Amino acid sequence: MSYLKDIYRSMSSMLSGMQLTGHYFMNFRKAETEQYPDNRLTLKMSPRFKGELTLLHNVQNMHKCTGCSACQLACPNGSITILEKRELTEDGKNKKRLQTFVWQHSMCTFCSLCVDSCPTGALKMEQRFEFTVADRKTLTKTLNKEGSQLAPDLR
Amino acid sequence: MSLSISLITYFPIIIRLILSVIGVICFFAILGLFLVYAERKVAAGMQLRLGPNRVGVFGIAQTVADTIKLITKESFTPGMADKFLFFLAPFIVIISATLALAPIPMAKGYQFWNIDVGVIYVPAMASLSIIGILMAGWASNNKYSLIGAMRSGAQIVSYELSVGLSLLSIVILTGSLNFNEIVMSQDNGWWIFKGHIPVLISFIIFIIASTAEINRTPFDLPEAESELTAGFHTEYSGIQFAMFFLSEYVNMFIVSAVAATLFFGGWMPFHIGHWAAFNDIMNYIPGPIWFFGKSLFVIFLIMWFRWTFPRLRIDQLLNLEWKYMMPISLVNLLFVTLITIMGWHF
Structure with missing residues (x-):
């Protein structure tokens, strides 16, 4: 019985993982990438950023x-x-x-x-x-x- | 005299062979370029990045640039390596990938070799690549290469079984090992829909086992970056490395094409039973589009695995095969046989 339970749990955990990455893939326009030299005029660093x-x-x-x-x-x-x-x-x-x-x-x-x-x-x-x-x-x-x-x- | 006559007789055949070789090489090159680009874009999408976007529109020429760089690089052979085997290994890997492509029908009548035992032939040829991998690992004179190659050997020997058993379930349903006949048997619906749950299970097993067979994450132990630098191709560079890399992607395409042919009907359009009008509309979409569409879907699935799951340990890998996938696929085969005998499939 625990054998079947193992299979069920592994399958469901795999599916939930794939659901997350699939969700990210579908929302690829929300990418976090800053295209730095292009956007240096509009670039906003986070408040905790440590520069000069x-x-x-x-x-x-x-x-x-x-x-x-x-x-x-x-x-x-x-x-x-x-x-x-x-x-x-x-x-x-x-x-x-x-x-x-x-x-x-x-x-x-x-x-x-x-x-x-x-x-x-x-x-x-x-x-x-x-x-x-x-x-x-x-x-x-x-x-x-x-x-x-x-x-x-x-x- | 007789030489010139025989030359004239064989001239068309030789030309045909040369043309088909050029065709296959071009197909592989385009396939490799496209799949590497697709993989990078899929990876980027799943990690909320942008992926290559500098060379050409949307970074389309990035892989071309990478390939040119690889070709112009020096192919370095380590000093203490077995030079002949080291040189030979990438060729064996890529030739086995090429051979496995031969019996797969890409459209009605478009097939390199119509062979009666195609379903057995493809895994047989695909598993030849392990010889090349072992050769590369042994000849490199590098501990990482050797460990990677040995792991690859253990992995392919185990997962071959699951691949074969899940392919057998379709063979039982159709009663044929010929790819064309398997495609024709799906005229009234694909096996994944017609065969109820057992075929679905064997599809899942096939995808998992073939992901392991082509050494991709989460089963990429032979080239586990964090443990073995690059596994069996640690010592390779330049065009020789490119050949290993290309063969990985060609193998992925072959596995996906086999899955598409056996479970999703190959070039057969989406047909539902006896709905003649619907089937006619679907017939207007040509076969190659169906075939490549289905293959790309399975490829996307395998890429999805790669960018979601963490790598397994070697003992977990063998556990999964011998304790879970082997028994399940054996029991599943029994159910498929029952379905076939009782005629429960559509």
Whole structure:
């Protein structure tokens, strides 16, 4: 009896599998393929896509990086280097500030651990992913913009 | 003098032979190109992809480009290989595929060889290809090739039985081994409809067993990519690899053509009993369209299997044959015989 049951179960499971692939085959117009170079103008990446690392700046050219170098410690292959400077605040304190946020793009694996480790949420992986350059040196990037400052609520 | 006379006598025959050889080669080439393209498109459809769509309209010329690439590639022979056998193996595989095509009627009277034992001849020729596969595996001097070839041997020896027994059920019903007579016996309806459930069961067994015989997924143990790189044709490249590849698709066509001829009436149009008007309308669709349509349907079925089921293990493979398909097809044969004796079929 279990012999016949085996045959029945195997046949029905095979048929349900074939039903699924048959359904996909019938709806072949819903293919997931992105024909990339053709559709680069309309291409929408998914929100969780991890592309270029950016230090977020607001309209007043202010970022949230306190220079704590948590991202530098978190980075598994050392593609982030934080160069810091000392700055005297109004009330006379000598505080650490970010001087240059160096991101070595050629070493980055886009693991997003820096974004996760940032205590102030200053970093983000952006959607841009076309990075081809002719010169390798241009892949060492400074992420903080010229003359940018730490946001006042973090000072 | 006598030589020239005999030359003149045999000249038409020689020309005929050459023309038919060219015809068969062209047919195989077109068949291979089309089936590879079809397989890639079917695979793409079942995996929600697009498939080849760059070379030509809808990627139609993709397989042509691939073939040209394969032909221009170097055919590399490994250093320690048995050179003669290594060279011979692809030819044997493709010749056995060619021979198996001979007795299959493609339309009324369009047949290479009208032989009385066609139903026995086709599986016999198809199973000759195992010699080529074993030869390729042995001559390559490669462990993957050898394991693949040995698996292929075990597989074909086991599944031959089921193929033969399921073919026998139709032979019992028609009382003939000749393909033409089998087609003519389906004038008033195809066997898959006339023969009740036992013929349906033998059709299913035939499809499963012949999928195993032509080494296609889910029975592609001889060339299991993830275990044996490419199985028996690991060491082959260029045109020699192309011949193995082509023979796989030609074998698939032959199996489908046999299934179409035996179970779906070959070139016979869709007839229902004594509905003369309906049958007349169906007769306007020519035989080759029916034959190739049915064959392509069975080919699609086999491709559907390939892109749905995971590969079996070798012990599962042999279990399936010896514990399930063999007993079932034997019992099924008894039922078919009962139906034939009692005249229960239509």
